[in-house]
Amino acid sequence: VNDRSNSASETPRRSALPVAHDASVGVSDSAARELRDRSGRRVDYLRVSVTERCNLRCTYCMPAEGLPAAPDTAALSFDDIVFVAQTACSLGVDRIRLTGGEPLLRRGLTELVRKLRAETDVRDIALTTNALLLPKHAQALRDAGLSRLNVSLDSLRADRFERIARSRLLDETLRGIDAAEEAGFGPIKINTVIVHGFNDDEVDLWMERIKERQWIVRFLELMPIGEGAALRRLGGFEDVSALRDRLIDSHGIEPTDAPHGNGPARYWRVPGGGMVGFITPMSQPYCDTCSRFRLTSDGRIRPCLAFDVDVDARPAIESRDSQALRRFFGHAAEIKPSGHQWHGGQTTSTGMSTLGG
Numbered sequence: 001v002n003d004r005s006n007s008a009s010e011t012p013r014r015s016a017l018p019v020a021h022d023a024s025v026g027v028s029d030s031a032a033r034e035l036r037d038r039s040g041r042r043v044d045y046l047r048v049s050v051t052e053r054c055n056l057r058c059t060y061c062m063p064a065e066g067l068p069a070a071p072d073t074a075a076l077s078f079d080d081i082v083f084v085a086q087t088a089c090s091l092g093v094d095r096i097r098l099t100g101g102e103p104l105l106r107r108g109l110t111e112l113v114r115k116l117r118a119e120t121d122v123r124d125i126a127l128t129t130n131a132l133l134l135p136k137h138a139q140a141l142r143d144a145g146l147s148r149l150n151v152s153l154d155s156l157r158a159d160r161f162e163r164i165a166r167s168r169l170l171d172e173t174l175r176g177i178d179a180a181e182e183a184g185f186g187p188i189k190i191n192t193v194i195v196h197g198f199n200d201d202e203v204d205l206w207m208e209r210i211k212e213r214q215w216i217v218r219f220l221e222l223m224p225i226g227e228g229a230a231l232r233r234l235g236g237f238e239d240v241s242a243l244r245d246r247l248i249d250s251h252g253i254e255p256t257d258a259p260h261g262n263g264p265a266r267y268w269r270v271p272g273g274g275m276v277g278f279i280t281p282m283s284q285p286y287c288d289t290c291s292r293f294r295l296t297s298d299g300r301i302r303p304c305l306a307f308d309v310d311v312d313a314r315p316a317i318e319s320r321d322s323q324a325l326r327r328f329f330g331h332a333a334e335i336k337p338s339g340h341q342w343h344g345g346q347t348t349s350t351g352m353s354t355l356g357g
């Protein structure tokens with residue numbers, strides 16, 4: 001177990017994690033079919049980062065000069081990732097999301113999707129991307145068996161996009177969304193981090209576009225992770241629960257119970273077409289229903305986004321020792337915290353580009 005807690009925050013607070021073994025959690029026997037943590041939550045969802053590299057420099061994710069990203073030569077191979085997925089499936093994981101960095105920068109990603117579809121029991125394979133490379137890859141990803149994709153896009157205005165993403169590639173991003181729709185991935189789901197003072201005045205524009213394109217747009221709160229911690233201290237936090245209440249009044253959005261993904265978003269129907277979702281880790285935390293682990297591109301299992309703690313599973317992965325890897329997953333379940341402590345000033349130094357969002 002590696003604990004690399006808080007080195008970059010202004011008011012770092014290292015939070016105690018339970019690390020003692022407990023036979024009732026994790027993987028206590030070699031025939032175990034599921035993964036449960038100390039809070040009784042079942043882990044069935046794995047987010048797999050395939051690269052730390054990115055072709056944008058979003059302000060809440062990276063400094064302008066970027067972060068030192070591990071080269072892809074240091075990343076797990078596709079066969080390694082398939083082995084992890086097979087082992088995770090033996091423990092009840094049935095949903096995988098490929099993340100980064102920007103996952104489409106990893107050469108041959110389509111082949112990984114094809115292998116996961118052919119060689120594992122994963123039911124749902126999803127991708128989170130900034131869309132820039134979708135014109136080139138969307139159809140091949142669809143043909144390889146990718147179930148769904150989410151696009152990260154924080155502004156529809158060229159000036160704002162440039163300010164947030166430090167790039168002038170808004171038109172290319174929108175072309176990527178078009179390509180995804182043409183490949184049959186619709187309705188497209190878009191993730192938008194609402195940063196107070198940056199893009200919080202664009203909500204009406206989003207609502208227009210949602211109706212026009214039948215998109216599903218999810219508004220996310222800024223989390224105190226990596227660069228996001230500094231933005232929050234500068235007043236960047238926007239309460240997305242309050243935004244939802246405003247949209248009920250101003251746009252008549254209506255709640256829906258229909259499941260539209262595997263994550264914590266709650267969805268509301270937009271009269272006229274499309275949907276909005278709200279992801280509220282700060283104003284209405286959902287840690288009590290968390291069912292996810294993360295795998296970093298270099299083979300560490302990260303049980304919680306909020307703590308710089310992980311389990312280095314690479315030796316078991318590279319030696320194809322499935323029993324050892326199952327035990328590593330079990331250790332990760334044992335140390336999975338019941339939830340974040342961000343309201344108490346706790347933060348995370350590992351950046352989003354390493355964690356896979």
Ligand code: SF4
Nearest residue numbers: 287290304305306340
């Ligand atoms: S903060 Fe940790 S426990 Fe809470 S939802 Fe995120 S990963 Fe799960």
